[in-house]
Amino acid sequence: MSRDVDGRLYGQELASDAIREAFVRGDFPVAVYGLGKMGLPLAGAYAEVSGNVVGADIDPEVVETVNDRDCHVKREPGLDALVGEMVAKERLQATTDTVGAAEDATVHVVIVPTPITDENEPDLSILDAVVEDIGEGLDAGDLVIIECTVPPRTTTARVTPRLAKVSGLDREEFGVAFCPERTSSGRALQDIRGTYPKVIGGVDEESAQVAAALYEEINSEGVISVSDATTAECVKVFEGLYRDVNIALANELATFTDEFGVDVREAIEVANTQPFCDIHDPGPGVGGHCIPFYPYFVIEPFETDAPVLETAREVNDSMPDFTVRKLREEFDAEGLAMDEASVLILGLTYRPGVEEIRASPSLAIAEELSAAGADVYGVDPILEEFDTFEVAPIELESVYEYDFDGMVMVTPHEEFDDLNWERLGREVGSVVIDGRASLDLADKDHRTYTIGGGYR
Numbered sequence: 001m002s003r004d005v006d007g008r009l010y011g012q013e014l015a016s017d018a019i020r021e022a023f024v025r026g027d028f029p030v031a032v033y034g035l036g037k038m039g040l041p042l043a044g045a046y047a048e049v050s051g052n053v054v055g056a057d058i059d060p061e062v063v064e065t066v067n068d069r070d071c072h073v074k075r076e077p078g079l080d081a082l083v084g085e086m087v088a089k090e091r092l093q094a095t096t097d098t099v100g101a102a103e104d105a106t107v108h109v110v111i112v113p114t115p116i117t118d119e120n121e122p123d124l125s126i127l128d129a130v131v132e133d134i135g136e137g138l139d140a141g142d143l144v145i146i147e148c149t150v151p152p153r154t155t156t157a158r159v160t161p162r163l164a165k166v167s168g169l170d171r172e173e174f175g176v177a178f179c180p181e182r183t184s185s186g187r188a189l190q191d192i193r194g195t196y197p198k199v200i201g202g203v204d205e206e207s208a209q210v211a212a213a214l215y216e217e218i219n220s221e222g223v224i225s226v227s228d229a230t231t232a233e234c235v236k237v238f239e240g241l242y243r244d245v246n247i248a249l250a251n252e253l254a255t256f257t258d259e260f261g262v263d264v265r266e267a268i269e270v271a272n273t274q275p276f277c278d279i280h281d282p283g284p285g286v287g288g289h290c291i292p293f294y295p296y297f298v299i300e301p302f303e304t305d306a307p308v309l310e311t312a313r314e315v316n317d318s319m320p321d322f323t324v325r326k327l328r329e330e331f332d333a334e335g336l337a338m339d340e341a342s343v344l345i346l347g348l349t350y351r352p353g354v355e356e357i358r359a360s361p362s363l364a365i366a367e368e369l370s371a372a373g374a375d376v377y378g379v380d381p382i383l384e385e386f387d388t389f390e391v392a393p394i395e396l397e398s399v400y401e402y403d404f405d406g407m408v409m410v411t412p413h414e415e416f417d418d419l420n421w422e423r424l425g426r427e428v429g430s431v432v433i434d435g436r437a438s439l440d441l442a443d444k445d446h447r448t449y450t451i452g453g454g455y456r
């Protein structure tokens with residue numbers, strides 16, 4: 001797509017209406033960097049509105065799949081059709097040439113992974129690489145939008161100076177905004193198009209105004225413009241921190257279940273009937289590449305102590321061990337040594353319906369059971385690659401062929417709803433740890449312990 005000289009966006013003092021009209025005409029070529037679980041839906045949503053989008057990804061297979069009108073991101077309602085249509089209509093194309101995409105683009109949208117290292121430090125190396133490439137192709141009048149989740153101050157203190165240095169432009173010649181992806185896997189398009197307002201934080205007022213005009217066209221819920229980019233980064237990270245701390249409260253309360261002698265889940269559910277109480281769900285752990293990681297975007301880079309965030313991480317990271325401990329207690333009660341037991345883990349991904357295993361509780365549970373000498377099996381109907389797990393993978397159809405001494409429901413995929421628990425496990429009944437209160441086995445021979453619910 002050739003660059004339209006008139007396609008300058010930032011520094012033109014354009015009125016928002018004029019920006020929106022030009023945007024939907026395709027006057028501002030867009031480059032989306034990162035075509036993953038979040039980037040591909042985002043590129044599709046941009047293409048739907050502007051019709052002039054190039055998706056840049058370093059993975060040639062990703063690029064080839066998209067240009068073949070196919071969709072490598074699964075279980076996203078509407079995404080297959082949207083990508084196919086946008087590519088067929090030449091409103092979206094993909095490339096591995098990130099610098100080339102940057103040279104042609106006026107709007108640069110960055111949505112690449114921002115993981116943490118093994119030492120729990122934020123790893124912004126991928127973001128840095130993309131920012132370098134954008135800098136190579138950045139022109140006066142461009143706008144750079146960071147959507148991927150980053151530690152507070154990243155956009156202002158790391159991204160913007162780097163863009164100026166690599167491009168040789170003055171800071172005032174281009175715009176930068178942080179507009180976080182407030183999107184859940186499994187409903188990405190719906191969220192991007194408008195479940196919640198889009199949060200906009202600019203490094204200056206015009207960056208915010210220009211970014212807001214673009215997202216007013218994309219998001220039906222409109223925008224919330226905050227004071228600056230760092231505030232917007234805080235909004236996104238705070239959403240995740242709140243969730244991790246809240247889940248930790250639920251998990252800590254769940255560990256009182258036996259001593260209280262009550263169904264803690266019932267107490268939580270009723271406590272939540274008042275508007276100022278919203279205790280989340282206890283479970284076998286907290287996975288994914290968002291919630292377990294975001295606390296370290298605050299704990300690590302800053303001097304200020306974060307005892308609540310650190311303690312919440314410790315509590316949530318202790319739940320896989322709590323799960324194994326409950327199983328071991330039951331085995332001890334029947335005189336079964338862990339290293340003589342066979343155990344099935346049901347659900348290996350981090351949450352139902354999402355094929356993502358990062359920080360999945362099943363990783364730690366399988367590792368601990370295996371280390372204790374148990375024969376560990378794993379079943380997960382949506383997972384294709386099991387190598388990361390210390391389990392013997394089995395197909396869903398084969399689960400009835402084994403006399404498992406123990407069965408641990410970690411991630412209740414909907415495909416498990418049809419399981420016949422009468423046929424599962426030992427003839428006399430097995431020990432079942434229900435991590436998510438997803439089972440009703442009261443009339444079965446199994447001895448069932450529900451995390452947060454006790455024996456049911």
Ligand SMILES: NC(=O)c1ccc[n+]([C@@H]2O[C@H](COP(=O)([O-])OP(=O)(O)OC[C@H]3O[C@@H](n4cnc5c(N)ncnc54)[C@H](O)[C@@H]3O)[C@@H](O)[C@H]2O)c1
Pocket residue numbers: 033034035036037038039056057058059062098111112113114126129130147148149181182183184185289290
């Ligand atoms: N997955 C979620 O639920 C979710 C929700 C909201 C926000 N986010 C944030 O969105 C960001 C991306 O997450 P995701 O789930 O889409 O990741 P992902 O792993 O699914 O996809 C990342 C994509 O980026 C590509 N990539 C890697 N390095 C690149 C580079 N240098 N240049 C261009 N492309 C590159 C990869 O090839 C891959 O296709 C992360 O910061 C994450 O925190 C994720």
Ligand SMILES: CC(=O)N[C@@H]1[C@@H](OP(=O)(O)OP(=O)(O)OC[C@H]2O[C@@H](n3ccc(=O)[nH]c3=O)[C@H](O)[C@@H]2O)O[C@H](CO)[C@@H](O)[C@@H]1O
Pocket residue numbers: 149181182183184185239240243247280281282283284285286287288289290291350351
């Ligand atoms: C603030 C917020 O909502 N952010 C969402 C979150 O989405 P996610 O895909 O990471 O999934 P979650 O639902 O947060 O689950 C994570 C893990 O916590 C476990 N869990 C969950 C709820 C509970 O009550 N008890 C639990 O134990 C669950 O099993 C799983 O292992 O981050 C995305 C990226 O920022 C956001 O875009 C998205 O909006």
